Amino acid sequence: MCRPAEPRRIRDYAGEAVRGAARTVHVPGEFRYDEARRTRSPGTDLRPAAVAFPDSLAEVSSLVRAAAEAGLRVAPIGTGHNVFPLGDLSETVLLRTSRLAEVKVYPEAGRVRAEAGALWLPVTEEAARHGLAALHGSPVQGVAGHQLGGGISWYGRRHGLAVNHITAVELILADGTYVRTDADNEPDLFWAVRGGGANFGVVTAIEFELIELATAYAGMLVWDLVSAREVLPRWLAWSTQAPEDVTTAYRHVRFPVEPGVSEPLRGRDLVIVDGAVLGDDERAERILAPLRELRPERDTFARMPVPAVRGIRPDSAGRRSVLLGDLPPEAAAEFVEAAGPHTNVDAGLRQLGGALGRAVDGGGALTHLDAAYELRTDEGGILASLDAYRRGRPVDEVTRRRLTELRTLYDPAGVLQAGDEIPVSRCG
Numbered sequence: 001m002c003r004p005a006e007p008r009r010i011r012d013y014a015g016e017a018v019r020g021a022a023r024t025v026h027v028p029g030e031f032r033y034d035e036a037r038r039t040r041s042p043g044t045d046l047r048p049a050a051v052a053f054p055d056s057l058a059e060v061s062s063l064v065r066a067a068a069e070a071g072l073r074v075a076p077i078g079t080g081h082n083v084f085p086l087g088d089l090s091e092t093v094l095l096r097t098s099r100l101a102e103v104k105v106y107p108e109a110g111r112v113r114a115e116a117g118a119l120w121l122p123v124t125e126e127a128a129r130h131g132l133a134a135l136h137g138s139p140v141q142g143v144a145g146h147q148l149g150g151g152i153s154w155y156g157r158r159h160g161l162a163v164n165h166i167t168a169v170e171l172i173l174a175d176g177t178y179v180r181t182d183a184d185n186e187p188d189l190f191w192a193v194r195g196g197g198a199n200f201g202v203v204t205a206i207e208f209e210l211i212e213l214a215t216a217y218a219g220m221l222v223w224d225l226v227s228a229r230e231v232l233p234r235w236l237a238w239s240t241q242a243p244e245d246v247t248t249a250y251r252h253v254r255f256p257v258e259p260g261v262s263e264p265l266r267g268r269d270l271v272i273v274d275g276a277v278l279g280d281d282e283r284a285e286r287i288l289a290p291l292r293e294l295r296p297e298r299d300t301f302a303r304m305p306v307p308a309v310r311g312i313r314p315d316s317a318g319r320r321s322v323l324l325g326d327l328p329p330e331a332a333a334e335f336v337e338a339a340g341p342h343t344n345v346d347a348g349l350r351q352l353g354g355a356l357g358r359a360v361d362g363g364g365a366l367t368h369l370d371a372a373y374e375l376r377t378d379e380g381g382i383l384a385s386l387d388a389y390r391r392g393r394p395v396d397e398v399t400r401r402r403l404t405e406l407r408t409l410y411d412p413a414g415v416l417q418a419g420d421e422i423p424v425s426r427c428g
Contacts, residue, residue: 157354
């Protein structure tokens, strides 16, 4: 007796559905599929129905149309520094933007246009040639993902979130059409995408403002991890009084014994305070003096050109982040207990406040961060230990409702799949 054939799952024909839409498409079972789905978020195991690398706007548009017609979703990513929230991709095309990487600086206007696959390395180098700087992330981090998610930089407490410096966004909508949106063209979409990101389209390029900055007093202070019980309370107290000219972070880092790790760090468990001070050297040294009193074993803070500032922190891909309010002295003890010398936990606190905490008129859906610190870690234990100090979402419920209305308008079928996904309203 013959058994009826089982119905084909959507992912079974994903490859044939989108293969003609772009030159480079990989599906499960193919030789290059595993390499294509790999991201910069360690510990993740994305298994999309297909992975596509478009070479042009036309291919992005064709991929979105073909996926939608086949009942597939589309998840656009660049380097994939924060893909944890994406969820199930079994019926999704992972659209990698890495081949769209053109960068053009307009020094007279103090702006830059970067395609979605561009990294911060070429942007910062090109801007520096004109005495300008971007509110950048790490050198190997994607420009688009960093900015659309908010974008905290080493200059953030003086200049605010990177997302509020965006002046235009180019994207392919869920129906495959191209839009360049700014304050005058599709202003509602421009508002939404600055904070809502990939919920509203596949971003293909961003235009944003640069700041006039050639150098900064930047670097790191390093102690053995056994000093954490002394260093963290001092840093927390210092961070609440520090002027807006300084932006720092406090980290517990365990460096592996590997050839790529410099000798002073290799195999060590360390406390690191890194960051940048804007202003002259004398003022910077006065600001850092309370931390230097703790006699770090290594002190690299010095005057350096802006392109060097981007490299003072190792790439922090894969770290989940949580916003925290003010941290009392007992919070320092809880942090060290959860991530101290007796543990194997990497964790860090980023100093917020200043311009990062002030709402920007016309800045988009995400105008500021109502928090004192950002906790970054992959360990659930430390997240739980500081849960009492956790702040809510970066955007309030009124903003969230408006984002839902606009998501429903621009992507009613929910074709696009983003990390912090904004739901499509099914009412009406």
